Amino acid sequence: MLASLLFGDYRQKVLARLLLHPEQSYHVREIARLTGTSAGTLHKELARLAQAGVLTREAIGNQVRYGANRRCPIYPELAGILRKTAGLADVLTEALSTLRERLTLAVVFGSVARGDEGPGSDVDVLLVGDIGFAEVVRAFHEAQSSIGREINPVVLSSAEFHDKLKCGDTFLAAILGGKKIFLIGNEHEFGKPAGNPAPGSA
Protein backbone atom coordinates (compact mmCIF):
# COMPACT_ATOMS: atom_id res chain seq x y z
CA MET A 1 0.00 0.00 0.00
CA LEU A 2 2.78 2.42 0.95
CA ALA A 3 4.76 1.70 -2.20
CA SER A 4 1.81 2.31 -4.51
CA LEU A 5 1.07 5.57 -2.69
CA LEU A 6 4.61 6.80 -3.34
CA PHE A 7 5.34 5.43 -6.81
CA GLY A 8 3.40 4.26 -9.84
CA ASP A 9 3.26 0.54 -10.49
CA TYR A 10 6.08 0.41 -13.09
CA ARG A 11 8.35 2.75 -11.15
CA GLN A 12 7.87 0.67 -8.01
CA LYS A 13 8.82 -2.56 -9.76
CA VAL A 14 11.78 -1.08 -11.59
CA LEU A 15 13.20 0.66 -8.54
CA ALA A 16 12.74 -2.38 -6.31
CA ARG A 17 14.62 -4.60 -8.77
CA LEU A 18 17.43 -2.17 -9.58
CA LEU A 19 17.99 -0.46 -6.23
CA LEU A 20 17.95 -3.69 -4.25
CA HIS A 21 20.48 -5.27 -6.62
CA PRO A 22 22.83 -2.31 -6.97
CA GLU A 23 25.77 -4.50 -7.99
CA GLN A 24 24.05 -5.43 -11.25
CA SER A 25 23.07 -3.58 -14.40
CA TYR A 26 20.37 -4.78 -16.75
CA HIS A 27 19.22 -4.17 -20.30
CA VAL A 28 15.65 -3.10 -20.85
CA ARG A 29 14.26 -6.47 -21.95
CA GLU A 30 15.82 -8.11 -18.91
CA ILE A 31 14.14 -5.56 -16.59
CA ALA A 32 10.83 -6.13 -18.37
CA ARG A 33 11.12 -9.88 -17.91
CA LEU A 34 12.15 -9.64 -14.23
CA THR A 35 9.41 -7.20 -13.31
CA GLY A 36 6.63 -8.59 -15.50
CA THR A 37 6.25 -5.33 -17.40
CA SER A 38 6.58 -4.42 -21.08
CA ALA A 39 9.82 -3.15 -22.56
CA GLY A 40 8.02 -0.57 -24.68
CA THR A 41 6.64 1.33 -21.71
CA LEU A 42 9.81 0.87 -19.68
CA HIS A 43 12.09 2.84 -22.04
CA LYS A 44 10.59 6.19 -21.09
CA GLU A 45 10.41 5.38 -17.38
CA LEU A 46 14.04 4.25 -17.25
CA ALA A 47 15.25 7.25 -19.21
CA ARG A 48 13.50 9.61 -16.79
CA LEU A 49 14.93 7.88 -13.73
CA ALA A 50 18.41 7.99 -15.29
CA GLN A 51 18.02 11.64 -16.15
CA ALA A 52 17.13 12.42 -12.54
CA GLY A 53 20.26 10.58 -11.40
CA VAL A 54 18.46 7.75 -9.61
CA LEU A 55 19.71 5.20 -12.16
CA THR A 56 22.90 4.92 -14.16
CA ARG A 57 22.61 4.54 -17.93
CA GLU A 58 25.36 2.99 -19.97
CA ALA A 59 25.36 2.38 -23.69
CA ILE A 60 27.44 -0.62 -24.71
CA GLY A 61 27.36 -1.11 -28.47
CA ASN A 62 23.70 -0.97 -29.43
CA GLN A 63 22.60 -2.12 -25.97
CA VAL A 64 21.65 0.23 -23.13
CA ARG A 65 22.08 -0.99 -19.60
CA TYR A 66 20.55 0.52 -16.48
CA GLY A 67 21.54 0.07 -12.86
CA ALA A 68 21.20 1.72 -9.44
CA ASN A 69 23.18 4.91 -9.02
CA ARG A 70 24.70 4.49 -5.59
CA ARG A 71 26.08 8.01 -5.79
CA CYS A 72 22.61 9.51 -5.94
CA PRO A 73 22.25 11.54 -2.70
CA ILE A 74 19.00 9.81 -1.73
CA TYR A 75 20.05 6.29 -2.77
CA PRO A 76 20.25 4.86 0.80
CA GLU A 77 16.86 6.29 1.77
CA LEU A 78 15.19 5.21 -1.45
CA ALA A 79 16.63 1.68 -1.20
CA GLY A 80 15.44 1.54 2.42
CA ILE A 81 11.89 2.48 1.43
CA LEU A 82 11.85 -0.14 -1.32
CA ARG A 83 13.30 -2.84 0.91
CA LYS A 84 10.40 -2.28 3.30
CA THR A 85 7.72 -2.08 0.60
CA ALA A 86 7.90 -3.29 -2.99
CA GLY A 87 11.20 -5.16 -2.52
CA LEU A 88 10.04 -7.14 0.48
CA ALA A 89 9.65 -10.34 -1.54
CA ASP A 90 13.29 -10.12 -2.67
CA VAL A 91 14.49 -9.71 0.91
CA LEU A 92 12.47 -12.74 2.06
CA THR A 93 13.57 -14.90 -0.89
CA GLU A 94 17.19 -14.02 -0.18
CA ALA A 95 16.72 -14.91 3.51
CA LEU A 96 15.49 -18.36 2.45
CA SER A 97 18.36 -19.00 0.03
CA THR A 98 20.13 -21.59 2.19
CA LEU A 99 16.89 -23.55 2.74
CA ARG A 100 15.66 -23.27 -0.83
CA GLU A 101 16.38 -26.83 -1.93
CA ARG A 102 14.27 -28.25 0.88
CA LEU A 103 11.24 -26.06 0.24
CA THR A 104 8.58 -26.75 -2.37
CA LEU A 105 6.57 -23.65 -1.56
CA ALA A 106 7.08 -20.32 0.20
CA VAL A 107 4.32 -17.79 -0.13
CA VAL A 108 3.43 -14.49 1.56
CA PHE A 109 -0.25 -14.21 2.47
CA GLY A 110 -2.38 -11.98 4.66
CA SER A 111 -2.36 -8.19 4.88
CA VAL A 112 1.06 -7.65 3.30
CA ALA A 113 0.12 -9.77 0.26
CA ARG A 114 -3.20 -7.93 -0.03
CA GLY A 115 -1.46 -4.57 0.27
CA ASP A 116 -3.63 -3.41 3.17
CA GLU A 117 -1.03 -3.83 5.91
CA GLY A 118 -0.90 -1.38 8.80
CA PRO A 119 2.19 -0.06 10.59
CA GLY A 120 2.25 -2.98 13.02
CA SER A 121 1.29 -5.77 10.62
CA ASP A 122 3.38 -8.93 10.54
CA VAL A 123 4.44 -10.58 7.32
CA ASP A 124 2.68 -13.95 7.16
CA VAL A 125 4.61 -16.59 5.24
CA LEU A 126 3.52 -20.17 4.52
CA LEU A 127 6.43 -22.56 3.96
CA VAL A 128 6.08 -26.14 2.77
CA GLY A 129 8.92 -28.61 2.83
CA ASP A 130 11.13 -30.88 4.83
CA ILE A 131 12.22 -28.22 7.25
CA GLY A 132 12.08 -27.36 10.96
CA PHE A 133 10.35 -24.35 12.51
CA ALA A 134 13.56 -23.20 14.23
CA GLU A 135 15.54 -23.16 10.97
CA VAL A 136 12.95 -20.91 9.38
CA VAL A 137 12.82 -18.57 12.39
CA ARG A 138 16.62 -18.24 12.35
CA ALA A 139 16.71 -17.72 8.57
CA PHE A 140 14.17 -14.89 8.77
CA HIS A 141 15.58 -13.27 11.89
CA GLU A 142 17.79 -10.66 10.24
CA ALA A 143 15.30 -9.92 7.48
CA GLN A 144 12.88 -8.69 10.15
CA SER A 145 15.04 -5.70 10.94
CA SER A 146 15.77 -4.93 7.31
CA ILE A 147 12.06 -4.86 6.36
CA GLY A 148 11.01 -3.34 9.68
CA ARG A 149 8.31 -5.93 10.30
CA GLU A 150 8.01 -9.14 12.24
CA ILE A 151 7.75 -12.29 10.14
CA ASN A 152 5.27 -14.94 11.16
CA PRO A 153 6.12 -18.27 9.52
CA VAL A 154 3.73 -21.20 9.20
CA VAL A 155 5.77 -24.33 8.46
CA LEU A 156 4.10 -27.45 7.01
CA SER A 157 5.65 -30.68 5.78
CA SER A 158 4.68 -31.66 2.23
CA ALA A 159 2.56 -34.55 3.52
CA GLU A 160 0.77 -32.30 6.02
CA PHE A 161 0.17 -29.66 3.34
CA HIS A 162 -1.36 -32.15 0.91
CA ASP A 163 -3.47 -33.77 3.64
CA LYS A 164 -4.83 -30.39 4.66
CA LEU A 165 -5.54 -29.42 1.05
CA LYS A 166 -7.35 -32.69 0.49
CA CYS A 167 -9.64 -32.28 3.49
CA GLY A 168 -10.43 -28.65 2.70
CA ASP A 169 -8.60 -27.08 5.65
CA THR A 170 -10.04 -23.59 6.20
CA PHE A 171 -6.69 -21.97 6.87
CA LEU A 172 -5.22 -23.19 3.56
CA ALA A 173 -8.47 -22.46 1.73
CA ALA A 174 -8.28 -18.83 2.89
CA ILE A 175 -4.69 -18.57 1.62
CA LEU A 176 -5.61 -20.27 -1.64
CA GLY A 177 -8.52 -17.91 -2.23
CA GLY A 178 -6.65 -14.77 -1.15
CA LYS A 179 -3.87 -12.67 -2.60
CA LYS A 180 -0.40 -14.17 -2.45
CA ILE A 181 3.18 -13.28 -3.25
CA PHE A 182 5.10 -16.40 -4.27
CA LEU A 183 8.71 -16.59 -3.09
CA ILE A 184 9.32 -20.24 -4.02
CA GLY A 185 6.95 -22.39 -6.10
CA ASN A 186 3.74 -21.18 -7.72
CA GLU A 187 -0.03 -21.53 -7.81
CA HIS A 188 0.43 -25.02 -9.22
CA GLU A 189 1.52 -26.34 -5.79
CA PHE A 190 -1.98 -25.69 -4.48
CA GLY A 191 -3.58 -27.63 -7.28
CA LYS A 192 -1.56 -30.83 -7.23
CA PRO A 193 -3.80 -33.86 -7.24
CA ALA A 194 -4.09 -35.66 -3.93
CA GLY A 195 -1.77 -38.64 -3.51
CA ASN A 196 0.87 -37.05 -5.70
CA PRO A 197 3.23 -35.57 -3.15
CA ALA A 198 5.76 -32.95 -4.13
CA PRO A 199 9.20 -34.17 -5.20
CA GLY A 200 11.52 -34.85 -2.30
CA SER A 201 8.73 -35.22 0.26
CA ALA A 202 9.24 -38.93 0.83
Add this chain to the structure above:
Amino acid sequence: MSLENLLAIQRLVRHEAGHAVVLKLIAAAERNLADARVTSISAENRFDAAYKAILQCAMAALAARGYRTSTSQPGHHQTAIQTLPLTLAVDSGTVIVLDALRKQRNLTDYSGDGISDALLAECIAQAESLLRHARATLGGP
Protein backbone atom coordinates in the same frame (compact mmCIF):
# COMPACT_ATOMS: atom_id res chain seq x y z
CA MET B 1 19.83 -5.67 29.95
CA SER B 2 20.83 -6.97 33.37
CA LEU B 3 18.41 -8.47 35.90
CA GLU B 4 19.01 -5.41 38.11
CA ASN B 5 17.98 -3.11 35.26
CA LEU B 6 14.87 -5.18 34.58
CA LEU B 7 14.07 -4.80 38.28
CA ALA B 8 14.58 -1.02 38.03
CA ILE B 9 12.08 -0.74 35.13
CA GLN B 10 9.68 -3.05 37.01
CA ARG B 11 9.78 -5.87 34.48
CA LEU B 12 10.98 -8.04 37.35
CA VAL B 13 10.12 -7.98 41.04
CA ARG B 14 12.16 -9.27 43.97
CA HIS B 15 11.02 -12.73 45.01
CA GLU B 16 13.12 -14.53 47.61
CA ALA B 17 11.34 -17.80 47.09
CA GLY B 18 13.87 -20.35 48.26
CA HIS B 19 15.01 -23.54 46.59
CA ALA B 20 11.75 -25.40 47.27
CA VAL B 21 9.93 -23.08 44.86
CA VAL B 22 12.61 -23.63 42.20
CA LEU B 23 12.16 -27.40 42.53
CA LYS B 24 8.38 -27.06 42.46
CA LEU B 25 8.57 -25.16 39.16
CA ILE B 26 10.96 -27.72 37.67
CA ALA B 27 8.57 -30.50 38.72
CA ALA B 28 5.66 -28.62 37.12
CA ALA B 29 7.68 -28.26 33.91
CA GLU B 30 8.30 -32.04 33.99
CA ARG B 31 4.55 -32.71 34.26
CA ASN B 32 3.73 -30.32 31.44
CA LEU B 33 6.36 -31.81 29.18
CA ALA B 34 4.94 -35.29 29.90
CA ASP B 35 1.47 -33.98 28.98
CA ALA B 36 2.85 -32.49 25.77
CA ARG B 37 3.85 -36.02 24.70
CA VAL B 38 0.29 -37.33 25.03
CA THR B 39 -0.79 -38.00 21.46
CA SER B 40 -4.52 -38.48 22.13
CA ILE B 41 -5.13 -34.77 22.73
CA SER B 42 -5.08 -31.92 20.20
CA ALA B 43 -1.85 -30.44 18.87
CA GLU B 44 -2.93 -27.07 20.35
CA ASN B 45 -3.02 -28.43 23.88
CA ARG B 46 0.19 -30.37 23.44
CA PHE B 47 1.84 -27.20 22.17
CA ASP B 48 0.45 -25.19 25.12
CA ALA B 49 1.76 -27.74 27.62
CA ALA B 50 5.24 -27.74 26.06
CA TYR B 51 5.27 -23.95 25.95
CA LYS B 52 4.24 -23.85 29.61
CA ALA B 53 7.16 -26.12 30.46
CA ILE B 54 9.52 -23.65 28.75
CA LEU B 55 8.05 -20.77 30.70
CA GLN B 56 8.28 -22.66 33.99
CA CYS B 57 11.97 -23.37 33.38
CA ALA B 58 12.51 -19.64 32.83
CA MET B 59 10.54 -18.86 36.01
CA ALA B 60 12.49 -21.46 38.00
CA ALA B 61 15.77 -19.91 36.84
CA LEU B 62 14.57 -16.44 37.83
CA ALA B 63 13.37 -17.73 41.22
CA ALA B 64 16.80 -19.25 41.83
CA ARG B 65 18.25 -15.74 41.43
CA GLY B 66 15.59 -14.19 43.70
CA TYR B 67 13.28 -12.74 41.04
CA ARG B 68 10.02 -13.32 39.29
CA THR B 69 8.42 -11.48 36.37
CA SER B 70 5.98 -8.72 37.13
CA THR B 71 2.65 -10.19 36.07
CA SER B 72 1.03 -6.75 36.28
CA GLN B 73 3.20 -5.68 33.32
CA PRO B 74 2.24 -6.59 29.76
CA GLY B 75 4.70 -8.90 28.02
CA HIS B 76 5.82 -10.81 31.09
CA HIS B 77 6.22 -14.02 29.07
CA GLN B 78 8.54 -12.14 26.75
CA THR B 79 10.51 -10.84 29.74
CA ALA B 80 10.83 -14.35 31.16
CA ILE B 81 12.23 -15.68 27.85
CA GLN B 82 14.58 -12.73 27.44
CA THR B 83 16.16 -13.35 30.85
CA LEU B 84 17.28 -16.88 29.88
CA PRO B 85 20.74 -15.79 28.65
CA LEU B 86 21.25 -14.11 32.04
CA THR B 87 19.93 -16.91 34.24
CA LEU B 88 20.77 -20.10 32.34
CA ALA B 89 23.33 -18.84 29.76
CA VAL B 90 20.97 -19.81 26.91
CA ASP B 91 22.45 -18.72 23.54
CA SER B 92 20.81 -15.98 21.47
CA GLY B 93 19.92 -18.33 18.59
CA THR B 94 17.82 -20.39 21.00
CA VAL B 95 16.20 -17.31 22.53
CA ILE B 96 15.13 -16.22 19.03
CA VAL B 97 13.35 -19.56 18.56
CA LEU B 98 11.78 -19.56 22.05
CA ASP B 99 10.47 -16.06 21.47
CA ALA B 100 9.03 -17.13 18.10
CA LEU B 101 7.22 -19.98 19.91
CA ARG B 102 5.77 -17.43 22.35
CA LYS B 103 4.49 -15.37 19.42
CA GLN B 104 2.99 -18.40 17.71
CA ARG B 105 1.11 -19.20 20.87
CA ASN B 106 -0.41 -15.71 20.95
CA LEU B 107 -1.36 -15.87 17.28
CA THR B 108 -2.93 -19.32 17.36
CA ASP B 109 -4.82 -18.59 20.58
CA TYR B 110 -6.64 -15.74 18.89
CA SER B 111 -6.96 -17.02 15.32
CA GLY B 112 -8.10 -20.57 16.08
CA ASP B 113 -5.69 -21.83 13.43
CA GLY B 114 -4.18 -25.23 14.14
CA ILE B 115 -0.64 -26.03 15.21
CA SER B 116 1.48 -27.63 12.49
CA ASP B 117 3.52 -30.78 13.11
CA ALA B 118 6.75 -28.79 12.68
CA LEU B 119 5.68 -26.19 15.26
CA LEU B 120 4.64 -28.80 17.83
CA ALA B 121 7.82 -30.82 17.30
CA GLU B 122 9.95 -27.70 17.77
CA CYS B 123 8.14 -26.64 20.94
CA ILE B 124 8.55 -30.09 22.52
CA ALA B 125 12.21 -30.30 21.47
CA GLN B 126 12.93 -26.86 22.92
CA ALA B 127 11.10 -27.70 26.15
CA GLU B 128 13.08 -30.95 26.49
CA SER B 129 16.38 -29.26 25.93
CA LEU B 130 15.67 -26.31 28.24
CA LEU B 131 14.37 -28.55 31.01
CA ARG B 132 17.43 -30.78 30.79
CA HIS B 133 19.63 -27.71 31.02
CA ALA B 134 17.59 -26.15 33.87
CA ARG B 135 17.71 -29.38 35.87
CA ALA B 136 21.46 -29.66 35.42
CA THR B 137 21.99 -26.05 36.46
CA LEU B 138 19.38 -25.59 39.19
CA GLY B 139 19.06 -29.13 40.48
CA GLY B 140 15.83 -31.05 40.23
CA PRO B 141 13.70 -33.87 41.44
